[in-house]
Amino acid sequence: MGTGSTLGLVRDKLSAAQSVTVLTGAGISADSGVPTFRGADGLWRNFRAEDLATPEAFARDPRLVWEWYNWRRELIATKRPNPAHEAVAAMEQRFKRFWLITQNVDGLHRDAGSRQLSEIHGNIWMVRCTQCRKMLENRAVPITILPLCPSCGGLLRPHIVWFGESLEEEDLERSAAALQRSDVCLIVGTSGLVYPAAGFGAIAKQAGAYIVEINLDSTPQSSLADATLQGRARDLVPLLLEP
Numbered sequence: 213m214g215t216g217s218t219l220g221l222v223r224d225k226l227s228a229a230q231s232v233t234v235l236t237g238a239g240i241s242a243d244s245g246v247p248t249f250r251g252a253d254g255l256w257r258n259f260r261a262e263d264l265a266t267p268e269a270f271a272r273d274p275r276l277v278w279e280w281y282n283w284r285r286e287l288i289a290t291k292r293p294n295p296a297h298e299a300v301a302a303m304e305q306r307f308k309r310f311w312l313i314t315q316n317v318d319g320l321h322r323d324a325g326s327r328q329l330s331e332i333h334g335n336i337w338m339v340r341c342t343q344c345r346k347m348l349e350n351r352a353v354p355i356t357i358l359p360l361c362p363s364c365g366g367l368l369r370p371h372i373v374w375f376g377e378s379l380e381e382e383d384l385e386r387s388a389a390a391l392q393r394s395d396v397c398l399i400v401g402t403s404g405l406v407y408p409a410a411g412f413g414a415i416a417k418q419a420g421a422y423i424v425e426i427n428l429d430s431t432p433q434s435s436l437a438d439a440t441l442q443g444r445a446r447d448l449v450p451l452l453l454e455p
């Protein structure tokens with residue numbers, strides 16, 4: 213089936229849907245100029261994200277990890293939501309029940325107006341104290357290295373879920389509830405390699421949802437999809453809402 217007829221089918225499913233869940237990954241922000249994690253441009257000084265986004269890396273060398281986050285903060289601070297983020301934000305009004313689950317920490321979904329969302333990997337503009345666990349917003353670019361807690365003087369860390377750490381219970385519960393009640397689940401711009409998010413499509417599928425994958429490439433989750441739209445998120449996601 214070509215993209216045209218698949219698109220028609222997906223639009224029909226969406227127009228009949230009461231409950232829609234969207235899962236997004238770095239691919240949706242790639243169209244705003246934010247590098248993906250596993251693409252060729254995802255490297256920083258020859259480090260891979262997997263080597264820096266860990267509690268062990270932070271314990272070993274917090275300065276290095278903060279330098280990496282400063283690089284990402286500087287980069288993200290200049291980026292704006294693209295039409296795919298905007299179309300996802302518009303979906304909140306369109307469907308009776310809607311939930312967005314994003315793995316992205318860049319805050320671009322919020323900037324586009326999304327409010328019904330779980331940022332399951334955290335947010336790069338939030339920090340928290342490694343001592344007293346106080347959480348606060350910090351938009352400084354660059355952030356002072358090493359940043360210290362204004363309350364207790366402890367070392368601040370990014371409020372980001374690192375490899376080897378668990379997601380917040382509340383995010384997991386909200387996501388599971390949304391996935392299980394979805395008529396349609398859209399999976400946009402994620403490589404489907406990092407769990408638990410990589411298993412979210414299967415949860416929705418098991419509960420009877422119609423699964424749509426939007427990605428430049430095929431992924432380990434593609435075989436799960438009832439419909440696959442191959443291309444850029446910024447081109448394809450807005451088309452889903454057209455009559």
Ligand code: OAD
Binds near residue numbers: 243254265
């Ligand atoms: P990846 O970098 O692993 O994958 C990005 C996906 O987006 C790939 O499948 C690309 O084919 C696709 N893609 C790239 N450009 C696209 C575009 N313009 N339109 C549509 N698709 C496009 O990113 P994630 O799957 O989000 O964790 O990675 C998952 C997690 O791993 C991240 O949240 C991050 C990382 O370590 C944390 O920060 C904790």
